[in-house]
Amino acid sequence: MVPPLALDIDGTLTTPDHRIDPRVFELLPAWDAPVVFATGKAFPYPVALAHFLGREETVIAENGGVAYADGETTVVGDPDAAWAVVEAFRERGGEIGWGDGDTVNRWRETEVAVSPDADEALLREVAAAVDDVEVVDTGYAYHVKSTGVSKGRALGVVADALDIDPAAFVAVGDSENDVSTFEVAGESYAVANADDAAREAADEVVGEGFMDGTVSVLERLRERAE
Numbered sequence: 001m002v003p004p005l006a007l008d009i010d011g012t013l014t015t016p017d018h019r020i021d022p023r024v025f026e027l028l029p030a031w032d033a034p035v036v037f038a039t040g041k042a043f044p045y046p047v048a049l050a051h052f053l054g055r056e057e058t059v060i061a062e063n064g065g066v067a068y069a070d071g072e073t074t075v076v077g078d079p080d081a082a083w084a085v086v087e088a089f090r091e092r093g094g095e096i097g098w099g100d101g102d103t104v105n106r107w108r109e110t111e112v113a114v115s116p117d118a119d120e121a122l123l124r125e126v127a128a129a130v131d132d133v134e135v136v137d138t139g140y141a142y143h144v145k146s147t148g149v150s151k152g153r154a155l156g157v158v159a160d161a162l163d164i165d166p167a168a169f170v171a172v173g174d175s176e177n178d179v180s181t182f183e184v185a186g187e188s189y190a191v192a193n194a195d196d197a198a199r200e201a202a203d204e205v206v207g208e209g210f211m212d213g214t215v216s217v218l219e220r221l222r223e224r225a226e
């Protein structure tokens with residue numbers, strides 16, 4: 001039997017130019033165990049990915065702020081505290097940076113994502129003055145979020161709902177927001193493009209980057225199961 005998977009999306013299932021790698025559509029529909037998409041993106045994104053893969057919608061969004069499994073949604077974190085930080089950041093000249101429609105934050109329930117082009121030093125300075133709020137850099141956004149909210153904690157919730165031991169999961173990821181997943185899952189891999197935090201936390205850093213790295217992990221797990 002192949003193991004259940006906890007998969008990060010950006011940097012892990014994507015190409016270097018942020019597209020979903022087409023091999024996701026070949027490999028994941030047929031994966032014969034639960035697959036949990038664990039992302040910093042807002043709730044609709046991983047739901048849509050699972051839906052269009054024909055897979056059960058078992059997802060972790062907003063870095064663990066939202067978890068969904070077996071028809072149950074769990075929401076944790078304090079969006080008002082995150083927005084207060086971002087408003088203070090704006091008052092001092094900072095910009096969220098996603099343009100007028102801001103689809104990045106439109107469906108976000110528990111935190112605020114700020115563009116990677118934003119003034120990081122100013123954002124961190126403003127956030128440091130507020131208790132229980134932190135800034136997490138995924139390489140794709142700065143997430144202003146409640147401390148204590150994490151993908152790893154949410155994986156515990158999802159694993160419980162699925163009646164699976166969290167340690168049975170194999171996790172693949174690329175950044176700081178995957179460290180907690182790596183700690184909860186029994187086995188963890190960072191792809192070659194991963195940041196230092198993810199590299200350090202993973203059981204193994206694979207030689208290939210992005211989806212090439214993830215494919216190499218999935219192939220290995222499949223061979224092991226044969």
Ligand SMILES: O=C(O)COP(=O)(O)O
Pocket residue numbers: 008009010011038039040041138139140141142175177
């Ligand atoms: O939304 C982000 O900033 C990153 O998303 P990810 O957790 O799927 O890599």
Ligand SMILES: [Mg+2]
Pocket residue numbers: 008009010011012138173174175
């Ligand atoms: Mg990522």
